[in-house]
Amino acid sequence: MIEDYDVVVAGSGGGGLVGALRAAENGLRVLVLEKADVCGGTTALSGAGLWAPANHLVLNAGQDDDLDKAQVYMDATVGDRTPRSMQQAYLHAARDTIAWLEGKDVRFSFMTGYPDYHPSEPGALLTGRAITPKSIRRRELVHRVQPKLPLGDGGPPIPDVGPDGPIWGGQSLITQLLTACEGAGVTVWTGCAFEGLLTDGGRVVGVRTADGREIAAPAGVLLATGGFEHDVAMRASYQDEVLHHDGWTLGVPGNTGDGIQAGMELGAATDLLEDCWWAPGLLRGDGKPSFLLFERAAPTGIIVDQQGKRWVNEGTPYNTFGHLMLQARDRGVPCIPSWYVLDSRALETYGFGGLRPGADVRPWLEDGTLIAADTVEDLAEKLDAPGLPEQVKRWNGFCEKGVDEELDRGAEGSYERQLLWVFQRYPGIAGPHEWPNPSNAPLTQGPFYAGKVVLSDLGTKGGLVCDEHGRVTRPDGSAIDGLYACGNAMASVFGHSYPGPGACITPAMAFGWLAADDMKAGQ
Template identity: 40%
Template sequence: MSDFPTPGTSAELPAEVDVVVAGSGAAALTGAYTAAKRGLRVLVLEKTDRLGGTSAYSGAGLWLPGNDVQRRGGVQDSVEAGLEYLRATVGDRTPADLQQAYVRSGPELVAFLERDPAIEFETMPFPDYFEAPGRAKPAGRAICPAPLAGSELGDRLAQLRPTMNADKFGEQVPRDTLTHGQALIARLLLAIDATGNADIRTGCPLESLVKVDGRVVGVRAGGREVRARAGVLVAAGGYECDGDRRQRFHGLPTGDWTAAYPGSNTGDALEALEGVGAGVDLLDEAWWCPATLFPNGRAVFTLGLTAGIFVGPDGTRFGNESLPYDRMGHILLDRIHELGPDVEFWWVFDSRTETPPGIVSPVPDKEELRAAKLWRTADTVEGLATEIGVPAVALRETVDRFNGFAASGTDDDFHRGEDDYDRFFAVGDGPNPALVPLDRGPLHAVRIVLSDLGSKGGARIGTSGEVLDTDGRPIPGLFAAGNSSASVTGHVYPGPGTPLGSGMVFAHRAANAMHAATQQPVSDAARG
């Protein structure tokens, strides 16, 4: 049994442990579990009053090619195919050895985690996001945690960050069965607690890193310095909630549209890392996605847009609306950079459904959106154009042209419906199920903004998650993973589960490196 204080209490922090982990998302908890399972004493520091971070909101897909879970599920895949695909999509934007470390470590990580009775995965059909060599067809290569009874978590259930619907929008969401991100965080917490080697604290943000003679030797948190004999792992998210950084790095008007819990990921980790000389990269990037804007000023990730079109202020389409969310997000970002941060985008659809076509959770209240002027309706195309402030002639031409594409089955402008991903969510019954005509009045438009699943830039890392300084040299004792590090995937989002999968891999590798350092034999000279 551990002699740590009761998990989550406000008892005084210990003066020294083996490993300090900042954050409690999937990457942080994977690193904490790995270190604790190896016998190291671990302190986990979570800024907010709940555990799980944005990972607890997620679908919890993990992109880890060639693992045993895929084989059990009959998915044909290999590490080599995954590497080929990653290299084809990411190119040389990130180091080849970093890409190799990510993909080659995936199967070992999955096997390591599943050796614990609390952790179980299953396959998750979801196509890779690019047509490129090595792509897994037809249904992708993602895996996800198996569902878990909420009662299994015991007292920890109250500490687990709820689903986004409950946490940000006040819905009553049952917790009898935990799925997706809820299940992933819950399973990791169960595994960590079973080691008896971890102390998990909430309401305890990382204040700074302590560096002595070039080495990071601990942290300041809770007004106290905690030394870390083996090292510090920073996996505390990014800066997506910080409005100033969003304007400076991304050119966006606010930090309110991100998926993260308000006020959580405000750049504390980035500031601490830069404070000890960490080199940074990809600060202009995020894991982008279109989102439905809600009356409370927040935005909700909108997936699987199937029966409608995007239009900008000129009333015309500007991309394949069925693209994977990050790819469409980059198109929206380019338009914002071109037209300014106040540009408005609308999702235009007809009356085939009572809600906007696509997976929006929570489902928006139509009347609340209308009252906030975020949902507009008109009997004609021209009337809708007036409602959303776009040229009527242009919107009429756009709708007529798109309806012609739906009739023919070919999108001559943006090739919608030609890719496996486009067809994955398709609902139409015409010659191309991804092309559904807009011909059932009245017509509607819902306001769409650019959101994200988290920022993507952070500390540059090496193959064991070691943080590199501005000259590319490792900072001893310091590691980073997840959205506190610059992503191994550079400017692209290759497939479902890349953010969580890569974060978990490098946190695992970091913990292994810290454990290995504690096992180094003492030299004859050191013995005297």
């Protein structure tokens, strides 16, 4: 038995590293085990928007926010799906974690203009309460950080910016956290998987690794091993039948539910296993998805079912989109997969699914990511979607009137309308849009294109039920001594909802932080 550590953290995403850093700052000897050869998990692939209401950066940016207002918003979005005590623990810890991290030289800035995802709900902030890590220079990027995927990460291909070019988002966050962990004396073993928990009289006292080592963790074990998006057997046990594979997820391959299963073996309660952090995905010709994030709020393009009929407000926030897709399927709408239909002007002006505006579409036509036709009628025939011509005519009529009479896209105060500024900054768009409703532009300019939209996810969101200290609990509510979880290994504090940008990583960090304090308190 290796006895050099007080705490073992399994998984090195945002939650795992914050828990490790806090525990080390609390005077504990910390070992992080990471199954992959690189650190950061899906957190490193992400944009690392962080939703921590009323943190000092939000207030310094002049936002009218406080935790009571944020609780009102959570009442409206999460409701009583999770205990209020957990929601309060989250709100306080998220705010305080950000302030504490800045004191450790992990730097963030306010995300100007990125709204809460349900802006018309009470307590929402139309101009947002999200922050993001400050950029670092490429030369500062630690070589042990999960590399960005060239596509399928939701963003356009990353240009080679040279050693002094900026690195944003999750890679910046993980680099900054790893640097802080190193400074605090945290040990990180990459390429070393956690396999199981060691117990003594009902208390978790250490871990076993896949290569057969036993490591004592007298202060506690933090399971930060992500969700089970790549475990097909768990998907088949808990999730909808369209998800009994791992082809559509955007999470890293190592997230196979290891921590969740280890907790379940000790009798832990679980919740929300059927749910994911949904993300509409463009299914590319190579069989992998690209996250359709901002482009759905661009003025152009419509999403139609296999008959060619719209069934969703295209600009709907991504998590809601997933729920609506399943609900529509349950009503008999043939919407998995759907088709994203664009005209040439849309592609040239705004880009799509990782293609930059005006980029050469030929590779995507050759590999089957996009299907093209000179007229809407021809496209309808190629897609075998007979309703498409009539639908495009109807949509173009709504654009002339300025009102989407079918699905109310672009309504005043809607999420997609709040996000329009993103597109008004694109090259070639100088001022206000030319259509009566700036969110709704007609499809007029051939050739027309279509790509398949599937039910992707950023990871699963169900896991071990925890209390306000991040302690894993049994079905009777009692805590399993010595065992903690955070991130997607833990059942989400947000229930089925996704209140704003950063709703995945911020709770991971907040509950990692709380767990570390509870470990210290138990010493």
